[in-house]
Amino acid sequence: MQHHSHPHKEEHLTSSQFITDVVIGMSDGLTVPFALSAGLSGAVASTNIVTTAGIAEIVAGSIAMGLGGYLAGKTEQEHYAAELKREYWEVEHLPEREKAEIREIFAEWGLSPHSQELVVEELAKDKDKWVDFMMRYELGLEKPDVNRARKSALTIGLSYAIGGIIPLTPYFFAQDALHGLMYSCAVTLLCLFAFGYFKSKMTGQPPVWGAVKVTLIGTLAAAAAFAVAHFIE
Amino acid sequence: MQHHSHPHKEEHLTSSQFITDVVIGMSDGLTVPFALSAGLSGAVASTNIVTTAGIAEIVAGSIAMGLGGYLAGKTEQEHYAAELKREYWEVEHLPEREKAEIREIFAEWGLSPHSQELVVEELAKDKDKWVDFMMRYELGLEKPDVNRARKSALTIGLSYAIGGIIPLTPYFFAQDALHGLMYSCAVTLLCLFAFGYFKSKMTGQPPVWGAVKVTLIGTLAAAAAFAVAHFIE
Numbered sequence: 001m002q003h004h005s006h007p008h009k010e011e012h013l014t015s016s017q018f019i020t021d022v023v024i025g026m027s028d029g030l031t032v033p034f035a036l037s038a039g040l041s042g043a044v045a046s047t048n049i050v051t052t053a054g055i056a057e058i059v060a061g062s063i064a065m066g067l068g069g070y071l072a073g074k075t076e077q078e079h080y081a082a083e084l085k086r087e088y089w090e091v092e093h094l095p096e097r098e099k100a101e102i103r104e105i106f107a108e109w110g111l112s113p114h115s116q117e118l119v120v121e122e123l124a125k126d127k128d129k130w131v132d133f134m135m136r137y138e139l140g141l142e143k144p145d146v147n148r149a150r151k152s153a154l155t156i157g158l159s160y161a162i163g164g165i166i167p168l169t170p171y172f173f174a175q176d177a178l179h180g181l182m183y184s185c186a187v188t189l190l191c192l193f194a195f196g197y198f199k200s201k202m203t204g205q206p207p208v209w210g211a212v213k214v215t216l217i218g219t220l221a222a223a224a225a226f227a228v229a230h231f232i233e
Numbered sequence: 234m235q236h237h238s239h240p241h242k243e244e245h246l247t248s249s250q251f252i253t254d255v256v257i258g259m260s261d262g263l264t265v266p267f268a269l270s271a272g273l274s275g276a277v278a279s280t281n282i283v284t285t286a287g288i289a290e291i292v293a294g295s296i297a298m299g300l301g302g303y304l305a306g307k308t309e310q311e312h313y314a315a316e317l318k319r320e321y322w323e324v325e326h327l328p329e330r331e332k333a334e335i336r337e338i339f340a341e342w343g344l345s346p347h348s349q350e351l352v353v354e355e356l357a358k359d360k361d362k363w364v365d366f367m368m369r370y371e372l373g374l375e376k377p378d379v380n381r382a383r384k385s386a387l388t389i390g391l392s393y394a395i396g397g398i399i400p401l402t403p404y405f406f407a408q409d410a411l412h413g414l415m416y417s418c419a420v421t422l423l424c425l426f427a428f429g430y431f432k433s434k435m436t437g438q439p440p441v442w443g444a445v446k447v448t449l450i451g452t453l454a455a456a457a458a459f460a461v462a463h464f465i466e
Contacts, residue, residue, distance in 0.1 A: 031297040032290070036269075039289025049277065052466055053286045056272025056458040057265070063454040064264040071446055075438060110362045111355050118348050119339075129343045137370065205308060213304055221296040225289040233285055 017148065021155035023199050025065060029163020030195060031218045033057050034188045037167055039225030041181040043233035047171045050180060054171065058164035066157025073149025080135075080144055087131045087139075099124060101138060166191050185222070192218045250381065254388035256432050258298060262396020263428060264451045266290050267421045270400055272458030274410040276466035283404045283413060291397035299390025306382025313368075313377055320364045320372075332357060334371060399424050418455070425451045 036057050040050045091098050099120050106116045124130050135141050167188040174180035192215045200210025266287050273283045324331050332353050339349045357363050368374050400421040407413035425448045433443025 027301065028297055031301075032265075032293050035293030035297065036286065036290045039293060040286055043285045043289070044282065048466075049282055049286075052276045052462050053269065053273055053282075055465060056276070056462040057269045057290060059461045060265050060268030060272060060454045060458040063457055064261060064268065064450060067450045067453070068260065068264075071450070075436070078438070079436075106352075109356055109366055110359050111352060115348070115351050115355055119344060119352060122344050122348055123342055126343050133342055140375075142373075203308070203312075205311070217297060217300045217304070220300070221293045224296055225293040228292045229285050229289040232288060233281075 017145070017152070018155060019202055021069070021152050022159045023202075024069075025062075025156040025159025026163040026195060027199070027214065028061065028065065029058070029160035030166060030188060030192055031163075031221055032061060033164035034167035034184065034192075034218055035221035035225040037171060037184060038181055038222035039229035041171075041177040041184075042226040042230035045176050045178075047174055047177050047180050050171045050177050051168060054164070054168040058161055058168070061164065062157040062160040065160050066153045069156040070149050070153030073144065073152050076144045077146065077149065080141055083139055083141060084131065084135060087134045088127075091127055091130055091134070095124065098130075098134065102133070105137060163195075181226075188218065189215055250378070250385070251388060252435055254302070254385050255392045256435075257302075258295075258389040258392025259396040259428060260432070260447065261294065261298065262291070262393035263399060263421060263425055264396075264454055265294060266397035267400035267417065267425075267451055268454035268458040270404060270417060271414055271455035272462035274404075274414040275459040275463035278409050278411075280404045280407055280410050280413050283410050284401060287397070287401040287404065291394055291401070294397065295390040295393040298393050299386045302389040303382050303386030306377065306385050309377045310379065310382065313374055316372055316374060317364065317368060320367045321360075324360055324363055324367070328357065331363075331367065335366070338370060396428075414459075421451065422448055 103116045170183035171180035196211035196214025197207045200207040336349045403416035404413035429444035429447025430440045433440040
């Protein structure tokens with residue numbers, strides 16, 4: 001997939017699609033079930049209800065996110081295939097219009113009419129390269145990985161579930177919901193901090209600031225859910 | 234933002250960032266609180282617990298998704314600014330290496346060495362255009378909209394909340410959780426179908442098939458949450 005080597009590019013690629021999917025699933029998995037169970041702890045005393053709601057949420061969330069990821073990947077593939085077909089048709093049947101489009105792109109870059117002409121003619125010699133150029137530089141579409149949709153679904157769904165089990169676990173052992181909440185906060189905020197740190201490292205962001213941001217979102221969501229549930233109950 | 238007109242491009246742009254954000258927020262908002270409340274209905278009889286849990290989930294989910302969207306937008310901006318600075322530095326201090334990189338890109342397209350040379354020299358005349366070229370075609374980065382992060386956060390968060398209130402509303406009026414579930418299913422599956430139809434239309438996918446897929450995800454998530462919660466309670 002990587003066509004030209006370059007020091008930046010290499011760095012960007014360390015955050016692979018797998019890591020991205022784990023991050024997507026886990027950041028929501030750690031946050032939403034944590035905040036939901038915190039919210040319920042502010043309204044009911046029984047840990048039983050908190051764990052039941054928590055597990056229902058994890059099941060719902062991992063299916064919604066996992067299948068959501070799967071369908072998004074599928075749609076991306078279908079979209080690419082449809083556009084590819086259309087570009088081949090256009091290159092075949094409306095070559096002059098397509099050439100004019102390439103010239104426009106080159107004109108934007110500041111190329112002289114002479115160079116525009118030269119480049120267009122060379123590019124148009126090979127139809128596959130021509131279409132590839134139109135796909136990438138005119139439509140901004142990269143060829144999606146065929147297995148990506150299925151892998152993505154599994155990774156996002158599982159990461160959500162793993163992330164969600166962490167804040168829920170203390171409630172299984174605590175004597176009441178408020179004690180569960182206390183331990184859940186301790187464990188989850190620690191995990192959110194570590195997760196935020198790791199995630200920021202992977203994407204080349206300042207890690208401590210990234211960790212603080214992720215932890216703050218979780219805290220805010222949990223505090224708000226607790227306050228609202230406590231108020232309405 | 235649109236540099237060259239083209240019939241495809243126009244079509245793609247109808248699904249604007251705002252619509253994308255509404256879709257992101259609402260598809261999860263309709264699905265997860267729906268499935269969570271369905272799950273709880275399988276385990277507890279009181280609609281009170283279902284609505285409390287549902288509201289806690291909506292608060293948690295909209296904050297997590299909204300702030301998540303905000304931070305993702307911010308990170309994208311910081312990333313762009315950092316890469317832009319680096320490219321300017323490289324164009325200034327390592328022009329020959331940067332030129333070689335452009336030549337490599339052109340070589341991939343099948344341009345002759347003569348045209349490569351010509352194009353590189355013309356491109357390198359204007360430093361801003363040169364850097365813009367490197368940003369877009371070497372790194373694949375588009376300049377992010379400065380206000381996007383804030384708008385995105387609000388839109389995603391609100392869409393999640395609006396989506397989530399729909400499946401929850403019937404439980405406020407129903408005599409018990411199972412009756413609530415019945416009405417919630419009717420209302421939500423209808424909304425999911427309409428939402429899926431609309432979303433697929435906007436993104437140029439087959440609308441009925443898109444509507445069926447979205448509705449199926451919601452049904453599956455709700456059925457699984459119901460089964461699991463019923464089993465563990």
